[in-house]
Amino acid sequence: MICEAMEGEINIFSPDTIKRNYVVPATSPENMVRILLTVVAGVTTILAATKLFRWYRIKARILNKQKQCKDAIKQLQDDMDHNGIPKKEVERILGLKFSQLKEKLRKGELKAVTVLKAYQTRALETNKTLNFMVEPVKEAMEYAKQLDKELENGKDPRPLHGIPVSIKENYYLKGYDSTGGMSIFVDKPALKDGPMVSVLKELGCVPFVRTNIPQSMMTFECSNPLYGTTVNPHNHGRGPGGSSGGEGAILGAESSILGFGSDIGGSLRIPSHFCGVFCLKPTAGRLGYRTTEELVHGQTLVTPTIGPMGRDVDTIVTAMKDILCPRLFTEEPQIPPMAFNTQLYESKRQLRIGYYVSDGYVPPIPGVERGLLEAKVALERFGHTLVPFEVPDAAHMFSVLFSKAAFGDGGHNFLSQMAEDRVDPSISLLVKIYRLPNFLIRLLSHVVSFFSKEKPAGTIMRNMLGVDSVYDWWKLAHEITIYKEKFYNLWQEQNLDAIICPTMPYVAPPTGTVKYLLGGVTYTTLYNVINYPAGCVPVTKVTAIDQKNMANYPSNTQTQKFIKKYYSTDTAGLPVAVQCVALPYREEMALRVMKDLESGLRHHLTRSSR
Known part of the structure; x- marks a missing residue:
């Protein structure tokens, strides 16, 4: 009966009925735009909410760690008070x-x-x-x-x-x-x-x-x-x-x-x-x-x-x-299971020691230069022979060999670790550069090389992109080996036992300025690239005269201009140290030079105070 009634009145399954009641009209252009904007707004909201959630999660993690450390310090302080x-x-x-x-x-x-x-x-x-x-x-x-x-x-x-x-x-x-x-x-x-x-x-x-x-x-x-x-x-x-x-x-x-x-x-x-x-x-x-x-x-x-x-x-x-x-x-x-070589450390044999005031890249400030020369004199008092030494192409060593090795992955590891972190101002420049597209970094590096008097700066930027293949990595390893051989040959030609040199071309920088002074690290990175042991001995402090002599410091490159800016005032009393370098696995020789230098400086100060 139901079927009969339907046949007599209306068939809801007929094509005309379906078309009339259930087919959605064609969407107008205005509706399409509205739908698209709604989707974009939804995705944007989700992304913003995700980013906000991550930000709060990072903030909470940092605050929690800070609280843990502060509480531990406070607890120790309370213990010491009681x-x-x-x-x-x-x-x-x-x-x-x-x-x-x-x-x-x-x-x-x-x-x-x-x-x-x-x-x-x-x-x-x-x-x-x-x-x-x-x-x-x-x-x-x-x-x-x-x-x-x-x-x-x-x-x-x-x-x-x-x-x-x-x-x-x-x-x-x-x-x-x-x-x-x-x-x-x-x-x-x-x-x-x-x-x-x-x-x-x-x-x-x-x-x-x-x-x-x-x-x-x-x-x-x-x-x-x-x-x-x-x-x-x-x-x-x-x-x-x-x-x-x-x-x-x-x-x-x-x-x-x-x-x-x-x-x-x-x-x-x-x-x-x-x-x-x-x-x-x-x-x-x-x-x-x-x-x-x-x-x-x-x-x-x-x-x-x-x-x-x-x-x-x-x-x-x-x-x-x-x-x-x-x-x-x-x-x-x-x-290697090598015990301390006491015989080498305690030897009284007079040594032949190379020295250099500058590595040829960033010249030292007056106080650093004076400290190195005072160290030279102190070692000569012990009867050691000091001879000039010239570092082979420090700029290439740093801008190519060190930079390409240290950043061989193009910063992928670094960026992955920093992806969800608050960036400290001290490394913000590095993060900003690495977040640029590679082609833009290459372009900027060539612009820097063309306009800057500090040519290695552009090379460093390019080498921060790392290597492109295993073959390139092998080539870099071979280049480092060649450089090591070149350095050792110079060492052997002069029959050296050790080298003394500045640790850095300047002393402690104002907080927050390191990013402008990176060129100074050629003095230390050299001995990481060639893997020689190197120790530090404080030899003097910057004087008012050293500070005054900064008026004569060169201003040819951007790094030199920054050095002149940051070291013409407020440096008196800052420490100056000298590096003492020996051949690989000859730490005892480096320590022996360090001891002689320490003793020679102390003896000189004792006599001067009489």
Whole structure:
């Protein structure tokens, strides 16, 4: 009946009915535009919401990390306020040289806990103005107590029993993040101590504080969004260098007695030079490869190395003697099991030492030039022969060999790590360049090369794009090998035992200006490219006369103009250090020159003061 009724009145399934009631009319152009705009608005809203969510997530991650570190510092401060030691005791302990402190700790004349409290107290105090401290090591006190208990129970003291040690933030320390100042690595604590930290603890050292670094560790500024900016202990308006900037600052402020940093382009030596402390950049591989998070993995042409920093040469020598032990060679099976060569270090043979005031790229400021010449005279007093040395094409070494190796991937690793991070001003220029299309970077590099008097600047920009193929990488490796041979041949022709030279052509720069002064790193990157050990010895400080003589400094290139701008005032009293260089795996020779230089300068000052 229903069917009959439908047949009599209307069939809803008939073609005419469907067409009349259910077919959508043709869409007008106006409707198409409206739909398109709606889709675009929706996608834009989603993208904006996603970006906002990411921004809040990054901000929350950074704020949470900052709170953790500040809370840890506050907790240590509270502990020192309630359980600290008298100020006179702090000053007495801090006044001890490394050798004296080591002896008193080993004999039990000083407790490891007491010494730790003295250095914790001083570090907390100076950190308020310098901001070198990432966070204290919360296990330090328990470990110091354990060491004291070992002595009380009649156990022989460990080689570096109770010595407090500051550690650069990128060292693997169980339970702590190694971020390199990048939020992507927050909340990813190390599952165990790295080999060097493990060895230091075995030797009886007490890691007590972790120190600041620049974001990405690809600059010698010392600033990042997580931990803030570290300043120079000799002038708070200037930087401490990087990337081991926190180590330079804490040691320069005499708030640590032994520290450890790392170096791939000068990151140990630059802070030592800027802050007036000693260091040794060993041959890459002498102290191992697996101790730190270097943020870039797989690049093997110019490799990073770890090394000690201290307030005199004896500190560095003692550390190297004890570190080069069976435990290290077990922890780091890839390194040669070479103990410290005491015979080479203690030899009294007079040496033939090359020297240069300038590497031919960026000329040194007057105070740096004077410091190098004073070092030359001090070594000649020891009977050593000093002969001029000329660096082969430092500009090519830096703009091609170092730059292409260090940025061989065209910045892909760097950008991937920075993709969701707040960019610190110290590396903002690098980030902006890398975010440009490759063709535009190439175009800009040629424009820079054409108009700039500083020709290598354009070459550096092009080489930041990395290599295009495995074949190009092999060619670069071969070029570096040829350069190494050329340098060694010059060394052999002059029958050299060592070289002394400036660490940098200028002293500590004003905070935030490093991006204008990158040309100065040819002095340090050279010895990373050829992989020679190099140590730093503070030799003098900039004087008012040095500052006045900046009027005669050249202004031919943009870098020189910036140097003249930043170093014509406010530099008096800033430290100047000299590099002491030896052949690969001859760290003991570099240290011997460092010791003779330190002794010669001290002897001269003693006689001059009479």
